[in-house]
Amino acid sequence: MLPMTSPAALLERYGTVINRHRFDDIAPLIAEDAVFWFNDGSFRGSDAIGAAFERTWARYPDEQYGLDDVTWIAVSADAAACLYRFRWTATVDGRPASGGGRGTTVMKRQPDGWRIVHEHLSAEPPVLNT
Numbered sequence: 001m002l003p004m005t006s007p008a009a010l011l012e013r014y015g016t017v018i019n020r021h022r023f024d025d026i027a028p029l030i031a032e033d034a035v036f037w038f039n040d041g042s043f044r045g046s047d048a049i050g051a052a053f054e055r056t057w058a059r060y061p062d063e064q065y066g067l068d069d070v071t072w073i074a075v076s077a078d079a080a081a082c083l084y085r086f087r088w089t090a091t092v093d094g095r096p097a098s099g100g101g102r103g104t105t106v107m108k109r110q111p112d113g114w115r116i117v118h119e120h121l122s123a124e125p126p127v128l129n130t
Contacts, residue, residue, distance in 0.1 A: 004029065004113040004114040004115075005113065005114070006114065007072070007075060007080035007082070007107045007114055008072075009114070010029060010107055010113075010114040010115070010116065011067070011070065011082065011105065011107075013029060014026070014029050014105075014116065015065075015066065015067050017029070018065050019063075019064050019065060021057040021061070021063075023050040023053050023054060026050075026053065027046055027050060029115060029116055030046055030049060030115060030116045031046075031108065031110065031115040031116065031117045032045065032046050033045060033117070034046065034049060034115070034116055034117050034118060034119075035117070035118050036049045036052065036118070036119045036120075037118075037119070037120040037121070037122075038052060038121050039101075039121070039122060039123055040052075060090035060091070060092065062090055062091050063088055063089070063090040064088065064089050064090070065086065065087070065088045066086065066087050066088075067084045067085070067086055067087075067103070068084065068085045068086075068087060069084055069085045070082050070083070070084045071083045071084070077109065078108065078109045079106070079107065079108050079109070080106070080107045080114075081104065081105065081106045081107070082104070082105055083102070083103070083104055084102075084103050084104075084105075085100060085101070085102060085103070086100055086101055086102070086103045086121060087099070087100035088100060099123075100124065101121055101122050101123040101124050102121070102122055102124065103119065103120065103121045103122075104118070104119070104120045105118070105119050105120075106118040106119075
C-alpha cells in the first residue's frame with residue numbers, strides 16, 4: 001500500500017477498506033500504539049483493535065459503515081483531528097438494522113506516512129425536550 005500523504009487521504013482510504021472486513025487491510029492505516037474507544041470498550045494497540053473489529057464483523061458479517069459531515073478541527077504538518085457522523089447497516093437476528101453516532105479521529109504523521117492514533121465512536125445522545 002502506498003503511504004498516506006495527507007490526513008484526508010488517510011480518512012478516505014480508511015472509509016473504503018473498513019467495509020472489506022479484513023483487518024489486514026486496515027492495520028497499515030493504524031499506529032501500533034493507537035487507542036480506540038467504542039461503546040463496548042477501550043482498545044490499546046493494533047492487536048486489541050484488530051480483535052475488536054473481528055468480533056464486530058463475526059457478529060454482523062454484512063455490516064456496512066460510512067462517514068458523513070466530516071469536519072476537520074485541527075490540521076498541522078504533523079497532526080490532525082476530525083469530527084464526523086458515522087452510520088452503519090447490518091442484519092441483526094435476521095432483520096435489517098441500522099444506526100449511527102458521533103466520531104472523532106486523531107491522526108499523526110509518521111516517517112512512512114499518516115496513521116490513525118485515536119478513534120472515539122459513541123452513540124448519538126438522546127434528544128431532550130425542554
